[in-house]
Amino acid sequence: QQQVKQSPQSLIVQKGGISIINCAYENTAFDYFPWYQQFPGKGPALLIAIRPDVSEKKEGRFTISFNKSAKQFSLHIMDSQPGDSATYFCAASWGSASKIIFGSGTRLSIRP
């Protein structure tokens, strides 16, 4: 119940295309859903996050779509650029200590 399932494991998208990464969860106690971006040799960094009381959040080319009834959320990267090539982790958080459960990660490659 504490898992966050992420797919696909890897993704190749042409420059200018839309990248879509999907995640699913079981625990309805989760109250915060962040996406982290990680470049090789670096620590993860927060990209965008959403709370379950909204269905969509957009920041620039990055959008989270959230479906509370289906317990699913996804990251959409519009007009994907080579600089977006990185590993993306979805995550879910709950509780006062805001412990984060991470998905297994998606390695995204944007081809020029």
Next chain:
Amino acid sequence: NAGVTQTPKFRVLKTGQSMTLLCAQDMNHEYMYWYRQDPGMGLRLIHYSVGEGTTAKGEVPDGYNVSRLKKQNFLLGLESAAPSQTSVYFCASRFGLAASYNEQFFGPGTRLTVL
């Protein structure tokens, strides 16, 4: 501000050796976390701390100990290293309880190999 820093960046140990990983943050954050990252498994929480002098177990605490004697530092210890502890270790910190401060800030990681 340096943010979250980790020492060392790389380390090779032999089975049975001990070592301590140091995490330091200069953002006056209350909460600090230690994760390990393994291929295909995302990041898994080892231990965390909600304030100076406190520690708590995470998802995979066995074989590790931690201490938070000062607010800015969080130490991760391996008393008797095993090959299964070969991993990349990340420290993170977070401001506090307020909902708008849920973001965790990560350090650059420590790559540990146990032979």
